[in-house]
Amino acid sequence: MDEFEDFLLNIEDESHRKRMADIINWVSFTFPNLKKRFAWKQPMFTDHGTFIIGFSVANKHISVAPEEKWMNLFVSKAEGSGYTHGTRMFRIGFDQEVDYDLLKEIIEFNIEDKKDCDTFWRKK
Known part of the structure; x- marks a missing residue:
């Protein structure tokens, strides 16, 4: 079972569920080395055990x-x-387009910036 299946199935509005599934699938396809994790009631992606992005x-x-x-x-x-x-x-309205270039930039930044991070969250 996919880590995010129950989360997606609990999104009542079908168009909202599809939008969230599209984003999750895009991240998984674009960054296949990231690990899926469901925590704090949200899907997130990690790299070597450190947080990269959540939704x-x-x-x-x-x-x-x-x-x-x-x-x-x-x-x-x-x-x-x-x-x-x-x-x-930040918030992507359901009436707005998803800026996948922005998501890609965020993920790439966090992967690079946290490459030596040994904790889940950045230390301040």
């Missing part, structure tokens, strides 16, 4: 959590794609 679903959007460092450095890129944000995440 969650709300009524009107998908939250993307790239970890606070990326948000601090590059929040303008999320804004440039038309996404709203909090301090540790």
Whole structure:
């Protein structure tokens, strides 16, 4: 059974479920070395045991959590794609296109930046 199957099946709105599945499948295909992990009620991807990116679903959007460092450095890129944000995440509205180039940049940044990280979260 896929690590995220139960999570996806519990998304009631079929179009929201499909959007989340599309994103998860894209990450899995684009970054096959990342490991899937379900924790804190959300699907996430890790590299050598360290957090790379996580997702969650709300009524009107998908939250993307790239970890606070990326948000601090590059929040303008999320804004440039038309996404709203909090301090540790940004939101892709279900009425918005998914900026896969932005997701790719986030994941590549975190993989490189955390290549020597030996903890799940970055140490401050």
